[in-house]
Structures are given as structure tokens and as C-alpha cells.
Amino acid sequence: MDNFLAARSQMALSLGFHIIFSCIGMVMPFFMAVSHFMWLRTGNENYKNVTKAWSKGVAIFFATGAVSGTVLSFELGLLWPEFMKHAGPIFGMPFSLEGTAFFIEAIALGFFLYGWGRFNKWFHWFTGVIVGLSGIISGILVVAANSWMNSPAGFDYANGKYTNIDPIAAMFNKAWFSQSLHMTIAAFAATGFAVAGIHALMILRKTNIGFHSIAFKIAAVFAIIAAVLQPLSGDISAKFVAKTQPAKLAAMEAHFNTERNAPLIIGGIPDEKNKKVDYAVKLPGMLSLMINGDTNSEVKGLDAIVVNDQPPVSVVHYAFQIMVALGMLMLGISLLSFIALLRKRAWFKQRWFLKLFVFATPLGFIAVEAGWTVTEVGRQPWIIQGIMRTADAVTPMPGIVYSFYLFTAVYVSLAIAVVFLLNRQIRMVPEIYDINTKY
Known part of the structure; x- marks a missing residue:
């Protein structure tokens, strides 16, 4: 493994772990705030225990x-x-603001964790809401920085020099809204299904059913709403990618040839050597329709992109197909859940229905990882789209491969510790909480 591959692998590993931690950290406070609110309104101790x-x-x-x-x-x-x-002077602002949001989140979380019985009950609840809001803002700011790499703005570039720097324009680049919207909804869907699935499993095991039923319903509602909205945000993102990163879209769809009435490709195995896709289902004209609103419109293929500027087609295509397939599975479960909410409330106690959520527990996070693979690998060979190549940005320092091995061990250890702590937390009997705490 050379330095370049080791550096990319280490970054991918770090992002792969961090995105799961950050998604849960962004979304769980909202679940917590809802259950806390319900306890304040109803006095039901199960809501307090869940909180x-x-x-x-x-x-x-x-x-x-x-x-x-x-x-x-x-x-x-x-x-x-x-x-x-x-890039630092150009897109450093969202990172600086993210640091501020992080500090606010830390302070609010401290108030919430140690505020039981010490604050006014509604102020205490509000600190939990602030934890969630600051977490969402942090996530949006980080995604804004990443979106700048996909849609660079806020500077002039000529003769290898960056001039007329405008950090505000860089932060609010053309891609920030679509990426932030898509990522935020994905975080809610992934976390919602993961949390709901865990509590559904505990219900199936007949463990503290009152406690886990409340937790399951709160998480499931967030999950199904997000899963229904996700395809809409995905459509916005895909149309933007088609306009600004045609090579990425072509790789996502394994679309080798520029053509009108371009088909939407479902599944398939890309054959990059022969410029075709084997064993795929093709829907004539649908890609043209989805991108441009006209089945006869032209969609640029990989043949219009210089070979050295093309991303790895197979990796991007498979990741995109996984993301879409899992999104459709979660959408299907969500539609069944809306039927249950509106007409079939008894389904929430049926084993088959709960098993659907247990099955869906990891789906959202697999889809998130696949989506970020599309975002990052689909931009290659650029680290700043059209401006700087990834290979030109890597450190010349030797021995990065050993750093990669070290960080792999650290992250695996961290993941094991998190799983251990969460497993212990999930198995805790709710009655151990101090149900006599009063405001």
C-alpha cells in the first residue's frame, strides 16, 4: 500500500466511523426532547425513564x-x-462556526444531564432541545464545507493562485443546501430506524414492554417521516449533481454514452473495458426525464469526460444502487407504518411488524455509508472539483501506512467500547432510575 492509498484509506476509515457517531449525536437529542416533553405533559414515568x-x-x-x-x-x-x-482560508469559516456550535452543544448537554431536580422543568427541557439544534447546526456546517469541495465558490483561481477570497460565498456555495438537506434527513432516517429496531427487538423479547413500546413509537415516527422525505431530497441532489458534476452522475448510473432518451439503470454489473452494463434493468427515457423533465433530453455520459477525470465507475455505481435500494426498503416500511398509524394500530403489537423494524435496524446507516462513498469517490480524481487533484494534495511524509494501521486499531477499539456501553445501557432495567426526582 503506497502513501496515497494509505492516506485515502485512513480518511475513509475516519469518516466512516465519525459519520455514524455524528448522525446519532445529531438526532437522538430530538428523540430525548420528545419523550421529556411527553413526561412533563402526562406524568407517565415511562417517558421519564426513556428520556x-x-x-x-x-x-x-x-x-x-x-x-x-x-x-x-x-x-x-x-x-x-x-x-x-x-483551502483553509477559503472554507475555514464553517469549521470555525461548527466549533462554536459544538461548545454550545457541550454546555447544553451538561445542563441537561446534571439539571434533573435543579432547574425549572421547562428550562431543563429547553436545554435538551438546544443540544439537538446545535448538533444539527454543527452537522450542516460540516456538510457545507464538504459541499464546497464539490462546488467550489468564493474565490478566483488563476495561474495556481487563489485570490478575491469570500468565505461567506464559499460556505453558502451552490451545493450546500441540497447536500445539507439530504444528509440531515438521512441522519434522522438512519438513527430512527436503528433506535426503533433495537427497541422493537426488546419488545419481541418481552423485556420491559411499557418502556420499550414508548421508545419504539417515538423513534419509529421520526424514522418513517424522514424515510418518506428522503427520496425528495435525493431528487434535488441528483439534479444538482447532473448540472455541476456530470462525471459523478454518469458513474452513479454507469451511463457510458452521451445520449437522448437516456435509460435509468437499475442494478447491473458495469463493464468499464467494453463501456456497457451487464444484467441491468433499463427503463428507457427515465434518466432523461428525472434529470431534465423531458424523456428526449440529452444526458452526458462518461464518453464526454476525459479519461483521467473519470471516477471509478463500479465503486460509485454499486454504492449508489445500495443507497437507493435501501432507501426504497425503508420507504416501503414507512408506508406500511403510516397505514398502521392511520387505520391499523394493532399492527404495532404484531410480531411481523416489529420484525420489520428489527430487520431495518442497520439499513439506514449502510445507506449513509454508501451515500458518502458516492459523494467522495464520485468526485475523484478531484479533492476540489475541477481545481485540485487528490494526488496533488497528499502529504509527502513517509510511513502513512503505519498511521493507517494504528488508527484502524483505535477506531475498532472505540467501536467495541461504544457497543459494550450501549448494550449495557439497553439492558438496564428502567426501574433503576430515580423515579422520585422532582423539579
Whole structure:
């Protein structure tokens, strides 16, 4: 493994872990705030127990997210010094603001965790809401920085120099809204299905059914709403990618030839040598329709892209197909859940229905990982789209492969610790919480 591959692998590993920690850290506070609100309104102690249990989970993921995020910030400078030399002054603002949001989140979480019985009950609830809002803002700011890499703005580039820098224009580049919307909804869907699935499993095991039923319903509602909205945000993102990163779209669809009435390709095995896709289902004209609103419109293929500027087609295509397929599965479960909410409430107690959510537990996060693979690998060979190649940004320092092995061990250990702590938390009997705490 050479330095370039080791650096990319280490960054991919770090992002792969951090994105799960950060998604859960962004979304779980909202689940917590809803259950807390319901306890304040109803006095049902199960809501309070759920709130306290979830708050411990939020604390775990806040800590792990902080550690993995800090590692990422250092890796940007250590692994990609040429990139940071030029890009830092341009897109540094969202990272600075994200730091502010992070500090607010940390303070609010401290107030919430240690505020039981010490604050006004509604102020205490509000601190939990602030944890969620600041977490969402942090996530949007980080995605804004990433979107700048896909849609660079806020500077003029000529003769290898970056001039007329405008950090505001860089932060609010053309891609920030579509990427932030898609990522935020994905975080809610992934976390919602994961949390709902865990509590559904505990219900099936007949463990503390009252406690887990409440937790399941709150998480499931967030999950199914997000899963229904996700295809809409995906459509917005895909149309933007078609306009600004045609090579990425062509790789996503394994669309080798520029043509009108372009088909939508479902599945298939890309044959990059012979420029075709085997064993795929092709829907004539649908890609043209989805991208341009006209079945006869032209869609640019990989043949219109210089070979050295093309991303790895197979990786991007498979990742995109996995993301879409899992999104459709979650959408199907969501539609059944809306039927259950509106007409078939008894389904929520049926084993087959709960098993659907248990099955869906990992789907959202697999889809998130696949989506980020599309985003990052689909931009290759560029680290800044059309401006700087990834190979030109990597550190010349030798021995990165050993750093990769070390960080792999660290992240695997961190993941094991998180699983252990969460497993212990999930199995805790709700009655151990102090149900006599009064405001």
C-alpha cells in the first residue's frame, strides 16, 4: 500500500466511523426532547425513564463523536497539507462556526444531564432541545464545507493562485443546501430506524414492554417521516449533481454514452473495458426525464469526460444502487407504518411488524455509508472539483501506512467500547432510575 492509498484509506476509515457517531449525536437529542416533553405533559414515568436512558446514549455518542471529529480535523492537516494550505482560508469559516456550535452543544448537554431536580422543568427541557439544534447546526456546517469541495465558490483561481477570497460565498456555495438537506434527513432516517429496531427487538423479547413500546413509537415516527422525505431530497441532489458534476452522475448510473432518451439503470454489473452494463434493468427515457423533465433530453455520459477525470465507475455505481435500494426498503416500511398509524394500530403489537423494524435496524446507516462513498469517490480524481487533484494534495511524509494501521486499531477499539456501553445501557432495567426526582 503506497502513501496515497494509505492516506485515502485512513480518511475513509475516519469518516466512516465519525459519520455514524455524528448522525446519532445529531438526532437522538430530538428523540430525548420528545419523550421529556411527553413526561412533563402526562406524568407517565415511562417517558421519564426513556428520556434518562436516551440522555445517557446521547452522552456516549457526544463523547465518541467529539473524539472522532477531532481526529478528522487533525487528519486534514496531516494527510492533506497542500489542500489545507490553499483551502483553509477559503472554507475555514464553517469549521470555525461548527466549533462554536459544538461548545454550545457541550454546555447544553451538561445542563441537561446534571439539571434533573435543579432547574425549572421547562428550562431543563429547553436545554435538551438546544443540544439537538446545535448538533444539527454543527452537522450542516460540516456538510457545507464538504459541499464546497464539490462546488467550489468564493474565490478566483488563476495561474495556481487563489485570490478575491469570500468565505461567506464559499460556505453558502451552490451545493450546500441540497447536500445539507439530504444528509440531515438521512441522519434522522438512519438513527430512527436503528433506535426503533433495537427497541422493537426488546419488545419481541418481552423485556420491559411499557418502556420499550414508548421508545419504539417515538423513534419509529421520526424514522418513517424522514424515510418518506428522503427520496425528495435525493431528487434535488441528483439534479444538482447532473448540472455541476456530470462525471459523478454518469458513474452513479454507469451511463457510458452521451445520449437522448437516456435509460435509468437499475442494478447491473458495469463493464468499464467494453463501456456497457451487464444484467441491468433499463427503463428507457427515465434518466432523461428525472434529470431534465423531458424523456428526449440529452444526458452526458462518461464518453464526454476525459479519461483521467473519470471516477471509478463500479465503486460509485454499486454504492449508489445500495443507497437507493435501501432507501426504497425503508420507504416501503414507512408506508406500511403510516397505514398502521392511520387505520391499523394493532399492527404495532404484531410480531411481523416489529420484525420489520428489527430487520431495518442497520439499513439506514449502510445507506449513509454508501451515500458518502458516492459523494467522495464520485468526485475523484478531484479533492476540489475541477481545481485540485487528490494526488496533488497528499502529504509527502513517509510511513502513512503505519498511521493507517494504528488508527484502524483505535477506531475498532472505540467501536467495541461504544457497543459494550450501549448494550449495557439497553439492558438496564428502567426501574433503576430515580423515579422520585422532582423539579
